[in-house]
Amino acid sequence: MKDTYSFNSTVSEEIEPVRHYKGKKHSDIVNFPIALRREILSPLTNKKLLTAPITTARIIFKILNDLSYDQFQVKRNKGQLSLFDKDFMTKHNTYARFTYKVSDIDKNLNYRQVEKGLEFLEELEKGWHKAKNLRGKTIRSYGGVISNANISKGEISFLMSSYWIEKFLKICSYNPVFFDTAWELSKMKQVLFYLWLLELPEKGTKVKLENLQEAYDYSYKDANTFNKSVLKPLRAKLDRSSNVSFNSSVKGNLINIKPYYTKDIDLNLRKETFTRQHITQKLHYWKTRHELSSNDIDILKSLINIEKSTFRLFVKAYDSFIRNCRINKKKATNHTGKEFIKLFQERIIEEYKSSAWAEMKGAQNAYPVITPTNLEI
Incomplete structure (x- = not known):
């Protein structure tokens, strides 16, 4: 298979990125900004997300993993905002470059699926975006979440503008997610549900069948069928491959969804991560019980x-x-x-x-x- 692809460019190839992230070793846990999910990755605001390939989520998780050090530098040391401002927010169309192996996104080397994931992120929220730097100057950039994506010689590469870098960096409110969960799930809508699940209160929530079906584009005849056909299989997957799963029950047209922390996980986690998850699960169990x-x-x-x-x-x-x-x-x-x-x-x-x-x-x-x-x- 020919392994060189390029997409419609919105940024001049001559632009020199101010930083280059080359795919650092992944952590067990990455920090997912709540604002990023609510503003950009909610099926309520963008139905096209439901048909995005799973490689879209994996690329996003890879970006968050690479930015994790910068995220906490910004969170812990406000002075780092000045450093970000100096690097990214001094002129229009400032970018960082990200480079990954194709195998990091899809272990089966399905180039077409990786290409689709890149294409989707190029088109997602595409347009002119404005952000203000610390001096109040408006910085403008054009494109989707990523720009100038290409695949060549077993690697993918793309640019991300200062506008989107800032969106991914800001974790004043975030949820920890298991990095490998995006590789264990097979559909983008499953990842979207997982990210929403992380925001539920401990007591859970009750949702009307029609609202869930509208949000995630299903058309089952009743709540019991939806619960059996969609929620139960997803729960089984999350039990094995994520930090949070859920119980679900049906009463009439209402579906009760209650999250819980998992304990028997199939993922190859570091010992300290597994211990931390076990402690979290046990404390949550005592709290609710x-x-x-x-x-x-x-x-x-x-x-x-x-x-x-x-x-x-x-x-x-x-x-x-x-x-x-x-x-x-x-x-x-x-x-x-x-x-x-x-x-x-x-x-x-x-x-x-x-x-x-x-x-x-x-x-x-x-x-x-x-x-x-x-x-x-």
């Missing part, structure tokens, strides 16, 4: 961050709590809020005092304290 407050979870999380072995102690203490409930023939879910925290603290103390830590000199009572009243100064 025992109606804990965000403050309760923050205390547990802070103690785990201080000493990593604390999480194992918490898990042992919770297992002890469950065994005690069974012995006394009581439902664990009957214990909620501050009552649960009190009982959980008792189990933590009990497990700690039977551990090797308690045998160390001066450490007999150095167990983690999770009751808020005891932490007040």
Whole structure:
């Protein structure tokens, strides 16, 4: 197959990009700006997204991965905005270049699918865009999300204007997503649903069948059929390949969708990522099952961050709590809020005092304290 393609150019080939991103090793997690999803990647505002090839999502995830260092420099150090402003926001039509291997986007080297993904991003939101720099000067650029895409010798390359770089960099509000999820899902509409799912509250939401079908372009006869044919198979995929999945149930014409953090993931994650996901899932499980407050979870999380072995102690203490409930023939879910925290603290103390830590000199009572009243100064 001929492996050189080029597309209609909106930018002169003579333009020298101010930065060149060459496809750094991918992280397990990338940070997806919420504003980017709502403004650009919502099927409610752009129906064409539903027919975009999955390679479109993969290219976007690759861009976010390459920009991840710059994202957090901007987030943590406001001075970096000046650096971005100096590099990108001094004159019209300023660009960065991105270069990736075709195999990074499609492992099967399907050049046509990669080409379609590039074409879609070239046309997405195509037009004149304006942004203001720190001095209030308006900077104008023309094109879609990407420009000047080409494929040659097993690589793809494209430009991104200062306008779009800024959209991808700003993560004052974002959701962490698993990088590999975009490679495990087969349709763009599945990725769009996943990104929307990440924004749902813990209690979930109820959506009318017609609204879901309108948003994602389906035409099933009733809510039960939609749930069985669309949502259940997608849930199974997300259970295996993402950080968040969901439960769904039907009542009449309403579909209840409730997100949860996954635990048994098929992805080849780094050990620290897998551990972090397991902690997140377990804390979320305790929070929803025992109606804990965000403050309760923050205390547990802070103690785990201080000493990593604390999480194992918490898990042992919770297992002890469950065994005690069974012995006394009581439902664990009957214990909620501050009552649960009190009982959980008792189990933590009990497990700690039977551990090797308690045998160390001066450490007999150095167990983690999770009751808020005891932490007040």
